Amino acid sequence: MRGAVIRGVGQKFEIAEVEIADPVGHEVLVDVRASGLCHSDIYVQQTGGMGFSMPIMLGHEVAGVVAAVGPSVSRLKVGDHVVGAALQPCGQCSGCLRGKLWACRNPGALDREPADAPRLRDDHGPIAQLQGLGGFAEQALIHENQLVAINPAMPFEQASVIGCAVATGGGAVFNVAKVQPGDTVAVFGCGGVGLNAIQAAALAGATRIIGIDIQADKLNLAKRFGATDVVDSTATDVVETVRELTGGAGVEHAFVMVGVTAVADAAVQILDFDGTVYLVGASGTGAELPLRISPTDTTFLPHQHGVRGSWLGSSNFYHDIPMYVELYLAGRLNLDDLVSQTISLDEINEACEALERGDIARSVIVFPADS
Numbered sequence: 001m002r003g004a005v006i007r008g009v010g011q012k013f014e015i016a017e018v019e020i021a022d023p024v025g026h027e028v029l030v031d032v033r034a035s036g037l038c039h040s041d042i043y044v045q046q047t048g049g050m051g052f053s054m055p056i057m058l059g060h061e062v063a064g065v066v067a068a069v070g071p072s073v074s075r076l077k078v079g080d081h082v083v084g085a086a087l088q089p090c091g092q093c094s095g096c097l098r099g100k101l102w103a104c105r106n107p108g109a110l111d112r113e114p115a116d117a118p119r120l121r122d123d124h125g126p127i128a129q130l131q132g133l134g135g136f137a138e139q140a141l142i143h144e145n146q147l148v149a150i151n152p153a154m155p156f157e158q159a160s161v162i163g164c165a166v167a168t169g170g171g172a173v174f175n176v177a178k179v180q181p182g183d184t185v186a187v188f189g190c191g192g193v194g195l196n197a198i199q200a201a202a203l204a205g206a207t208r209i210i211g212i213d214i215q216a217d218k219l220n221l222a223k224r225f226g227a228t229d230v231v232d233s234t235a236t237d238v239v240e241t242v243r244e245l246t247g248g249a250g251v252e253h254a255f256v257m258v259g260v261t262a263v264a265d266a267a268v269q270i271l272d273f274d275g276t277v278y279l280v281g282a283s284g285t286g287a288e289l290p291l292r293i294s295p296t297d298t299t300f301l302p303h304q305h306g307v308r309g310s311w312l313g314s315s316n317f318y319h320d321i322p323m324y325v326e327l328y329l330a331g332r333l334n335l336d337d338l339v340s341q342t343i344s345l346d347e348i349n350e351a352c353e354a355l356e357r358g359d360i361a362r363s364v365i366v367f368p369a370d371s
């Protein structure tokens with residue numbers, strides 16, 4: 001089968017003929033039908049970040065159809081429509097048993113043993129998978145714990161982006177911040193993840209939702225996803241503007257989708273009483289957030305401010321992914337405007353460049369049903 005392989009840090013995708021193993025144990029062979037391109041893929045491609053080995057098959061927003069199952073698979077069957085999740089829950093540790101799949105204490109438990117034949121290989125040797133997925137290929141071999149069956153009425157392109165963009169942005173709002181009706185929200189960065197935080201905040205009943213970005217196109221999209229106000233941070237002082245928009249109060253929830261120190265610092269400065277900054281987007285190496293904790297020159301301590309990390313929206317994806325599917329099918333979740341363009345596998349390098357330039361919210365690679 002064909003796949004887009006990254007052979008080393010900083011290299012472009014190479015479309016290669018890749019050998020995929022038969023499913024054993026709890027593994028599921030998926031005919032990939034749609035695969036979203038996310039900033040985290042580019043982050044790993046360019047920096048080797050998160051410690052994955054190369055060569056690697058990236059792609060962690062995967063939707064497709066089950067083509068074959070290993071003998072121990074119990075939850076899925078051939079023909080099921082599935083979405084992959086970029087978490088690898090063992091299902092047995094204290095984290096998993098509490099439903100905190102992101103807090104699994106056994107990373108790597110779902111991978112094959114190093115001594116076993118690799119799931120993916122080509123003439124040059126084994127190929128790793130990003131987070132056990134590897135969606136930039138015609139097929140993917142994935143542990144069943146990372147897959148969720150969805151309503152077959154759901155189109156694959158829109159289903160694929162649920163795996164990361166929707167789960168990360170929506171989950172930050174629903175699961176981590178637990179935004180309530182009447183709350184005030186700011187979102188720094190209106191790309192795929194940010195737009196989903198905005199529409200989740202609208203669904204949750206937030207009354208003020210401020211989208212902040214450096215690009216007019218994204219700010220226009222932010223309005224379509226439910227932002228009540230938008231701020232172009234190249235044209236105005238964000239801290240002052242958000243204070244003005246909120247009558248001086250600031251916001252209760254500030255989501256940072258861009259891992260840049262100055263952005264996170266601005267988020268801290270626009271908090272209302274009891275407000276929290278949520279760090280959602282992957283950070284550039286070495287980025288730091290200085291916290292001024294003296295009550296005499298900052299509100300951080302006396303106003304009970306907080307700073308929290310948010311990892312894949314703290315998702316329990318067995319529950320959350322079908323929920324997002326049903327919201328979409330009911331016309332209450334906008335995923336159509338999120339899928340900015342569909343491309344073929346051969347166009348992946350151009351789509352990466354467009355994503356880096358910030359031209360578009362999401363490119364989704366589609367694979368014809370007969371491939």
Ligand SMILES: [Zn+2]
Nearest residue numbers: 038040164165
């Ligand atoms: Zn992602």
Ligand SMILES: [Zn+2]
Nearest residue numbers: 090093096104
């Ligand atoms: Zn676990």
